[in-house]
Amino acid sequence: MSSVTSTERGRAKAERHDALLRAAARLFAAHGFDGVSLEDLGAAVGITGPAVYRHFASKRALLGAILLRASDDLLAGGQRVTATTHDPAAQLRELIDFHAEFALADADVIRVQDGELAQLGDEDRHRVRRLQREYVDLWVGVLSRLHPDRPREDLRVRAHAGFGLLNSTPYSVRALAPATPVHADTVHDILADMAYAALTAR
Incomplete structure (x- = not known):
């Protein structure tokens, strides 16, 4: 050959x-x-x-590959973002932009994550959870510099609330179409601005 x-x-x-x-x-x-x-x-x-x-190897292995790749990509992307600047406000804005782009591009993956995580095999589920915790910790680290007076658990709640807002794209965009078609850039900007305002609120 x-x-x-x-x-x-x-x-x-x-x-x-x-x-x-x-x-x-x-x-x-x-x-x-x-x-x-x-x-x-x-x-x-x-x-x-x-x-x-x-x-x-199986349908379950395929499910694991979907969620592991998404978790890997999010963590790697978040690490790249935070390495580009040391200003926490700029880091947060870029993290939000990055995650919003992911949510719009991979809305199907978000829906699968929401509904099918329990279907993973034990090993894949542990790996996905570990990667997700590291991604959350990345955000919490940035938020801790913006809110140094806040306890870490407070910041963790904020991070998850931010994800909930940004990950609403599979549902919010569908609710608008087809009667009110909205350009993806518009949705990105709306969600990004809302997430930034919420996460920087005192």
Whole structure:
């Protein structure tokens, strides 16, 4: 086998892997984990149901991959944001912008996280929870510099409330359409401004 052919096959496999993740997120969000079959997943990307096993060991492993990738991406992105400036107000604004962009781009993943976390295997659930705690701690660290007089648990509540606002996009945007179509940038700006005002309030 030539190196070119091997590279092409590797690229095709990676693309199918990503397509399965996107399709599974969409289907799980719409129908629930138990309402989606392997045949549904395969058909969504043009393969048979059993061919899904070439990419993931099980449907549950596919669910784990969706939520682990999202958690990894959020933590890595948050770390990049906080490394760009040492001003806490600027850090918070950029964290909010980053998370709002994620929420708009990956609304299906948010719905899956909300409804299907309990379906994960124990190992994946522990890993997702650990990554999420680290992400929350990142926000709490920034908030502690803006509110040095506030106890850490107060700041943790604020962070989760901010996530709740920003993660409302799968529901708030759907509630507006189709009668009142709103551009994604407008939704981003509304939610980002609201989150910043709430998190910086004394």
